[in-house]
Amino acid sequence: xxxxxxxxxxxxxxILLAGEARTVDEAEELYLDRHLMDVVDxxxxxxxxxxxxxxPLIALLLARGSRGHExxxx
Amino acid sequence: xxxxxxLAAVATALDSLGLRxxxxxGHAVRFHGVDRSTVDYDFCLxxxxxxxxxxxxLLPRSPLFAAAGVIEGPSWRPGSFRRFVIGSLPDHREERLxxxxxxxxxxxxxxxxxxxxxxxxxxxxxRFLGLDDxxxxxxxxxxxxxxxxxxxxxxxxxxxxVAAGSPSGRVNALAALRSRRGAERARAxxxxxxPAVVSSALVAATNPITQAYLLPSxxxxxxxxxxxxxxxxxxxxxxxEVPPGGxxxxxxxxxxxxxxxxxxxxxxxADKEREAGGSxxx
Numbered sequence: 001x002x003x004x005x006x007x008x009x010x011x012x013x014x015i016l017l018a019g020e021a022r023t024v025d026e027a028e029e030l031y032l033d034r035h036l037m038d039v040v041d042x043x044x045x046x047x048x049x050x051x052x053x054x055x056p057l058i059a060l061l062l063a064r065g066s067r068g069h070e071x072x073x074x
Numbered sequence: 075x076x077x078x079x080x081l082a083a084v085a086t087a088l089d090s091l092g093l094r095x096x097x098x099x100g101h102a103v104r105f106h107g108v109d110r111s112t113v114d115y116d117f118c119l120x121x122x123x124x125x126x127x128x129x130x131x132l133l134p135r136s137p138l139f140a141a142a143g144v145i146e147g148p149s150w151r152p153g154s155f156r157r158f159v160i161g162s163l164p165d166h167r168e169e170r171l172x173x174x175x176x177x178x179x180x181x182x183x184x185x186x187x188x189x190x191x192x193x194x195x196x197x198x199x200x201r202f203l204g205l206d207d208x209x210x211x212x213x214x215x216x217x218x219x220x221x222x223x224x225x226x227x228x229x230x231x232x233x234x235x236v237a238a239g240s241p242s243g244r245v246n247a248l249a250a251l252r253s254r255r256g257a258e259r260a261r262a263x264x265x266x267x268x269p270a271v272v273s274s275a276l277v278a279a280t281n282p283i284t285q286a287y288l289l290p291s292x293x294x295x296x297x298x299x300x301x302x303x304x305x306x307x308x309x310x311x312x313x314x315e316v317p318p319g320g321x322x323x324x325x326x327x328x329x330x331x332x333x334x335x336x337x338x339x340x341x342x343x344a345d346k347e348r349e350a351g352g353s354x355x356x
Contacts, residue, residue, distance in 0.1 A: 032332065039329045040312045043322045058325050065328035066224060066254035 011035075011056055028060055036061075077112065078104075082196030084115045084160075084171060087138040094120040094183070095201070096190055098211050099172070102202045105195050108225045113163060116172045118203065120183040126175050129156060133171075142169075151349040154178070178345050179211050205230050206250070213338040215346070220335060224253070231256025238265060248275035250284060254324060257287045261319050269293040282306035286330040290318035305333035 012027045021027035035057050042055055052058055075083075081101045088095045097105070100112025125132070130146050133139040142161035147170070149155050154176045161169040180186060180203075189204035203211060209226045212219040234247035235256060244265050251257055260266050266288075273293040279285050282303035290313055302310060309326050316322045 033336075036329055036332055037308065039325055040309060043312050043316060043326060049321055052325075053321050058321070061325055061328045061332075062321070065324070065331060066227070066252075068254045068324075069258050 012060070028064065032057070032060060032064065076196065077101075079196035080169075081115055082198045082200050083138055085117075085200050086198065087136040088117065088119070091132055091136050093125075093132075094187070095173075096183075096186055097195075097200060097202045098174070098177075098208060101195070102208050103212075103222050103226065105193065105200070105202050106191070106205050106208060106226060107229045108222065110222075113167065114170045114172055115160075116174075118174050118177060118180070118183055118186060120187070121175055126153075126156075129173070130158070133158065133160075139171075150346060154349075177211060179213060179342070180207060205233070209252075213335075213342070215339045215342040227252035228255050231259070235259055235263070235265075238263075241271070244271055245275045245278060248272060248284075248288060249278035250281070251275075251279075251287045252281065252283050254327070257319070257324075257327075266291040266318060282334050283327065283331050286313055286327040289313040290316050290323050303334065303337075305330050305337055309333075 011031050012024065015021050015027040015030055016024065021030050038057055039061065042052060042058060045052070047055070053062075078101070081097065085095060085097060095117040097116065098118055099114055099116025100110065101115065103110060104112065119126075121129070130144065133144045139160055145159040147157040147159055149157055155172070155174050158171045158173075159168045160171045163169050174180075176182075186203060186207050187201075189207055191202045191204050192199060193202075194200075195202075202208070205226060209223055209230065212223045212226070231247070231251055231253045232255075234243075234250055238244045238247040238260075248260060248265060248271070251260060257266075266272055269292055272288050272291045276285060276288045276292045279288060282305040285302055285306055286309070289310065306313075309330055313323070313326050313330075316326060
């Protein structure tokens with residue numbers, strides 16, 4: 001079951017603190033791999049677009065994915 | 075001598091030995107427009123088995139390779155890939171020539187040659203892998219290669235979108251869309267507005283990332299569900315439901331991209347392990 005608001009704390013930090021990854025990069029990859037299919041539930045959820053974008057899974061997935069035009073202008 | 079002129083000299087030396095070659099790897103990435111550094115010289119070669127076997131003797135016949143000597147390094151698939159130290163760089167690192175006779179990710183040499191890119195590099199005309207073949211060659215188990223893939227996809231999309239003036243050009247550009255920047259540009263230019271055009275592109279598209287970009291904009295009848303790449307199958311229903319071009323759509327595309335990459339990395343790793351285990355073809 002996924003949380004529509006995110007987990008309240010940082011899931012990547014939790015993975016690091018649990019010693020499951022050595023670096024932030026590894027922890028982010030692990031988090032994404034474990035929860036990738038939760039994206040479908042989030043897409044179908046009643047979250048507003050802003051809430052959807054703020055969810056840790058979506059924020060991380062998009063940040064580590066193909067960059068948009070706005071990213072190239074920053 | 076710059077890295078580019080040295081690469082061009084190596085390419086010329088291979089030519090002088092009668093070896094037809096296409097540059098791949100980091101120099102090809104640079105040629106196609108990505109600003110990144112590289113020190114290795116990577117080539118696909120057209121050679122028969124006998125010529126391949128005698129490569130260590132053949133290379134020193136060129137003055138360029140003879141100057142510093144040629145020392146063969148280790149290879150996990152010597153029947154397809156060989157590595158030679160051909161000198162040392164100004165910072166004393168080894169200068170390496172890496173050559174493929176058959177690359178497990180790529181089509182046979184003659185097909186690659188027909189699709190090659192050619193242009194001035196260093197101080198002369200050099201032949202490179204075409205952009206789409208170069209992207210395919212980078213779909214390996216190495217994270218660094220996927221960084222190149224991401225940037226090359228943007229360049230490939232931009233080139234195709236610039237040439238998308240005609241109806242066939244539009245279908246061609248959409249049928250190979252791989253980057254978010256490309257998808258945003260295609261939308262901004264109205265290329266995704268006609269469901270019939272998008273559906274034609276979807277039928278022609280072979281990559282699941284492209285299919286994920288196109289599905290929400292395609293006519294419903296454009297493609298039967300559940301027949302695509304495994305990376306797409308589990309997300310296809312959701313892709314048909316989302317409004318095109320929004321964050322929900324792009325999140326699903328990125329999920330498909332990650333599944334596709336995971337699959338490609340596992341496949342490349344398995345191939346390498348097969349070769350290392352001695353069950354390769356040679």
